[in-house]
Amino acid sequence: MAKSGPPPIVFILLFLLLAGGGWFFFLNKPAAQDANNPSTPPTPAGGGGASPLPSAPAAGGAAPVAASFFALPTSVPAGTAVRIDGSTSMVTINQNLKNGFQGKFSGTTVDAKANGSANGIKDLVAGTADIAAVSRPLTAQEQGQGLAAVPVALDTIALVVGINNPFTGGLTSAQVQDIFKGNVQDWSKVGGTAGPIKVINRPEVSGTHQTFKEQVLGGGEFGTGPNITKLDRDATTPLLQALGNNGIGYATFAQVVNQKTVRVVPVNGATPDAGNYPYKRQLYYAYKNPPSQAVKDFLGYATSPDGQKAMLAGN
Numbered sequence: 001m002a003k004s005g006p007p008p009i010v011f012i013l014l015f016l017l018l019a020g021g022g023w024f025f026f027l028n029k030p031a032a033q034d035a036n037n038p039s040t041p042p043t044p045a046g047g048g049g050a051s052p053l054p055s056a057p058a059a060g061g062a063a064p065v066a067a068s069f070f071a072l073p074t075s076v077p078a079g080t081a082v083r084i085d086g087s088t089s090m091v092t093i094n095q096n097l098k099n100g101f102q103g104k105f106s107g108t109t110v111d112a113k114a115n116g117s118a119n120g121i122k123d124l125v126a127g128t129a130d131i132a133a134v135s136r137p138l139t140a141q142e143q144g145q146g147l148a149a150v151p152v153a154l155d156t157i158a159l160v161v162g163i164n165n166p167f168t169g170g171l172t173s174a175q176v177q178d179i180f181k182g183n184v185q186d187w188s189k190v191g192g193t194a195g196p197i198k199v200i201n202r203p204e205v206s207g208t209h210q211t212f213k214e215q216v217l218g219g220g221e222f223g224t225g226p227n228i229t230k231l232d233r234d235a236t237t238p239l240l241q242a243l244g245n246n247g248i249g250y251a252t253f254a255q256v257v258n259q260k261t262v263r264v265v266p267v268n269g270a271t272p273d274a275g276n277y278p279y280k281r282q283l284y285y286a287y288k289n290p291p292s293q294a295v296k297d298f299l300g301y302a303t304s305p306d307g308q309k310a311m312l313a314g315n
Contacts, residue, residue, distance in 0.1 A: 070150065072304035073297045078107025082298045085113040086120025086133030087207045088234050089252035090283055093153055093311050094133055100310030101301050110298070116234040117207030121147070124288055130295050132286040135207030135252070136214075142286075149284040152302055153311060156272040157212060157279040158253040159265040162243040167192035170266035173278055176216055179248060182223020187246070199228040200242045200249035206234040211281050212250055 082101075084094055094112035102108050112133075115123075120132035125145055138149050159176065161167055169191045171179070178184040179197060188194040201222055202209040213222065222228065231239060236251045240262050243249055248265070253272040256262055270277040285302060287295050301307045 070296055070300035070303055072300045072306065073105075076105035076108055076294075076297045080105070080108045080294050080297065082108075082110045082131065082294050083113075083129045084110065084120075084131045084133055084285075085115055085123045085129040086131075086286075087117045087135040087283070088114045088236060089135045089155060089208050089255070090114070090133040090153075092254055093283065096311050096313045097298075097302050097307055100307060100313070101298060104301065104306065105297075114235075116203070116205035117210070118205040121286065124286060127288075130287070130292065131298065134284045134286050135281065136211050137282070137284070138286060146289045147286050148289055149286040150299060150303060151282045152285050153283045155281050155283050156253040156277055157208060157215070157250050157281065158256055158272045159248060159250050159267060160240065160243065160256050160259075160262040161248050161265055162245055163261050163263055164245045165243070165247070165263070166195070166245070167265075168263075170269060172268055173216075176267060177218070177220070180212075180217060180222055180228075181220060182225040182228055185225065185227050195246055196227060198244065198247040199223065200239050200247050201228055201230045202239065202250070203231055203234050208250065208252060209234070212279075215279055215281065216250075 084098075091112075091114045094110075094114070098110035098112050101110055113129075114133070117132070117134040117136060120129060120134060121138075121142060123129035124132040124147065132147075134149065135155070138147055159171065167187050167190075171190060175184065175190045179190070180199060180201070182199075184190060185197050186194060187197055202212075204210070213219065222230075229242065231242070236255045239249045239251060240256070240259065243262060253264070256264060257272075264271060267278055268276075272279075285299060287299065291299070302311075
């Protein structure tokens with residue numbers, strides 16, 4: 001007697017229908033979840049969804065003078081103390097902001113030193129400084145140590161000679177390179193009267209030294225010949241005093257613009273206050289993440305319109 005029931009083909013079709021439906025659901029489930037959460041961003045590598053604290057832009061990139069992360073405080077507790085160390089190029093900026101901050105917020109103190117950008121970074125990492133004043137962008141290694149930075153001012157690097165130096169002309173960018181690399185050692189080679197060129201260089205600890213090396217020498221090395229003197233300490237006053245009647249050196253423009261003992265040398269026909277002057281740079285305040293309240297308050301003041309105005313006091 002024949003068995004009753006549906007033929008085998010029915011079971012085969014039913015199996016294929018169920019398998020196809022399950023596969024369709026599997027493929028469309030993630031899309032449905034994404035549709036329900038359209039605003040959820042992917043988690044960045046390393047975890048954590050908070051926005052990173054502001055850091056200095058890459059060298060050569062455009063940047064605002066002030067960062068919006070730090071707000072101008074309405075009040076700062078008496079007894080708040082901030083320690084700054086770093087670039088000699090920022091001595092005037094540090095002093096003006098110190099005076100402005102202490103004047104605006106009674107009972108606060110700001111201790112500002114200038115031992116060079118590298119030493120400022122070192123003290124910041126060691127915890128003996130709260131803020132490092134640096135005249136160059138932070139390196140990847142420094143950022144990897146938990147440091148960040150905000151731009152606070154634009155600056156230009158000026159070439160200077162002694163006021164009694166017979167050379168009264170200008171230089172091209174190529175001539176500046178040749179002089180500081182030691183390839184040209186006589187003023188007659190750059191349009192002056194015959195006589196040896198004495199080059200006064202800053203030590204490696206100087207942020208201005210490092211910026212000059214990158215911007216002016218194109219990443220090349222300074223010369224090391226007998227006509228090139230490298231200072232032991234990063235300070236502008238000894239550099240200017242060492243120029244004599246045949247020397248040339250470099251400094252932040254703000255520190256030499258009102259000096260009566262030196263003369264600024266035009267480069268490519270432009271003086272440092274001209275828009276087309278070639279040697280411009282950003283100055284930064286670096287700090288350790290997460291910043292303390294005192295650091296937040298000071299940087300909020302420094303990057304505010306009040307701080308920017310105080311920074312230019314006396315200029």
